[in-house]
Amino acid sequence: MYNSYLDTFICVADCGSFNKAAEQLFISPTAVMKQINALEKQLDLILxxxxxxxxxLTKAGESIYKDAKYMIAYSEQAIKKAGKLAQTERKTLRVGTSMLNPCKVFMDLWYQVSDQFSQFKIQVIPFEDDHDGILSVISQIGQTFDFIVGVCDSSQWLYLCNFYRLGEFRKMIAVPHSHRLAKKKRLKITDLYGETLMMVKRGDSEINDLLRDDLEKNHPQIHIEDTPHFYDINVFNRCEETNQLLLNLECWRDIHPSLVSISVDWNYTIPYGLLYPKKPSNTILEFLDALSSFDLSQD
Known part of the structure; x- marks a missing residue:
């Protein structure tokens, strides 16, 4: 935007010496003098x-010195302004992705609508699944992420973000390959009798609490072991290590290579969709409005 030699000129004027300016600019005094000579030649002025x-400074040098600082500041502001405008035109959407909350669902629906909304670009941002830290991740929706794809009826999650429902996933049972139930194509609830079923503890998921109520009231032969409110890979590892059952979702059926997920004769499902900020930007609202005109349900 401006002649970069002006930076060298200002530094020389402030230091009052080619040598001192060279030290600050991390170049040789000879290079400093060459730049000043080149600037004077371009301007046809002795500075x-x-x-x-x-x-x-000469009189001309004093004038250039004063105006150069203004020119540099104005140039920086102009570049920042242009960058913001370019970013607005691109309308970048930042999508979080992890092992348990992969962005594939988002990308699949994105490919359905992208031709209609070429002004949007996607930036994928990875994060770690950690039951102790996931709420911190969710709280960054609107700062680090614009969207995270997730299964959600968590009261703690929904306190921190909004939810755009896309569909439902079935609740299944994960069992180790060595387990007696692993060969079954479909399970009856009575198949679970005498087994320990790992599932999230009460208090965060209304759907899970309803399922727990059903099991405790009507099927007390199933022992329930609490897991943290939010799964991470350690929960799947414990299922495999203890040879127990794990309440799982169809979207997580391939998470652990040593586990097989099997459908159950029940009607329990959980919604999945886009988690987005409590105070969404105009870009996010525009994208969600665009989605509303498409049939995106994957039920």
């Missing part, structure tokens, strides 16, 4: 009085 005692 510096060179004496044995040092340098001083």
């Amino acid at each position: 510096l009085n060179r004496t044995a005692k040092g340098i001083t």
